[in-house]
Amino acid sequence: MSGTKDIKVLKNGYIVTMNENLEIIEGDILIEDGVITGIGKFETSVSNVVNLNGSIVLPGFIQTHIHLCQTIFRGLADDLELLDWLRRRIWPFEAAHTEESLFKSALLGSMELLSGGTTTILTMETVNHTHVVFEALKETGQRAIVGKCMMDEGDKVPKPLKQGRRKAMNEVEKLYKKYHNSENGRLQLAVAPRFALSCSDKLIEDVRDFCQKNRVIIHSHSSENLKEIESVYEVKGMRNIEYFHKMGLTGDILYLAHCIWVDEDEMNILSETKTRVLHCPGSNLKLGSGIAMIPEMLERGISVSLGADGAPCNNNLDVFMEMRLAGLIQSIRKGPGFLKSEDIVKMATIDAARALRMDDKIGSIELGKKADIVILKRKDLHSFPYSNIYSALVYNFGSRDVTMTMVEGNIVYENGLFPSLNRETIIYECEIELKKLLERARKYEK
């Protein structure tokens, strides 16, 4: 049956494998039906050969906290703190999303991410129309775990975003049947209770039961902002992570973005229950939220991976920027270079794959893994010279250096172009959708 196989060879790469020994191999990669089946130097008669001329080859980057639905709100919610940012801007905008505007927003976000080398995302979407995000990702070819947002209570939540728990869980069941593990396992469902303040205890229990039974990821936010913590204390009578723990939500299927303001007891809960921490330095700095204690978490063996969060709190979805900021903010707290560049690149590749329990498939360039691969220009005016490749990836390189992105052996981005999507058309269509959305959002803005 070999005649029907799709075989490709990437030739003459500088391969940063991110394997156990952090090996770097100068050579070729053989890809058969989307799987890496050879690494090294070999002669081949295959006709589909891409000559890399020494370009850097990396495993596709993984970002574990994204909101594709917010991409078209970029620049429309600047200079606000978390709760104002949500109530005055983000919730009214999300409430005004239609299937059309959400679809375009998801395309825009996914294309930005692929053009910057991010091949896998854990994304929290909005309350309504989550199915169209799956449809958008079918088109872009990105690997994703898409969270349906859950909100059944809370202060100043616009009506379209408040959804009773029965209706919400019904929708989760439908999405699960239709999309979980679809597209050869490339797309999965997560359930995303937005944060403690937007969810009743009963909703949290329903989410917990469904996700534990089906081993589905629970994706939420926690301990991002001091005022948020105060409000959680008022409503739930305890601190944020304590509350999730009391509700039985903590564990290796719970993924919490931010975790900035956590006390000693909560640190212990995170490490004992193997709850995953999703670190978003760009967003944390822009909203003035604070600096997470990442080195202390790593020391305790807590799983930490990286995400850009949504476009309106960053304002880019660029993994290189997040790696750089992750390093820099700990230099201020702990001293220069305290967080090692190797460890930061791991957080954005193999550690993130491990956090998602996908390290048998992605996160490094190794035999038998899916060919989720990024190619970077070896050197340019802003990146040359360098002596340590990991430090260069964190501090010299940027998304502008990405020349090709591959998911499961398929080229999903190459030199500014996407196989089936046109960037100018998408930007134009997003502009039109945004105009209409802002009209609709007016009635929810206060």
Ligand SMILES: [Zn+2]
């Ligand atoms: Zn977020």
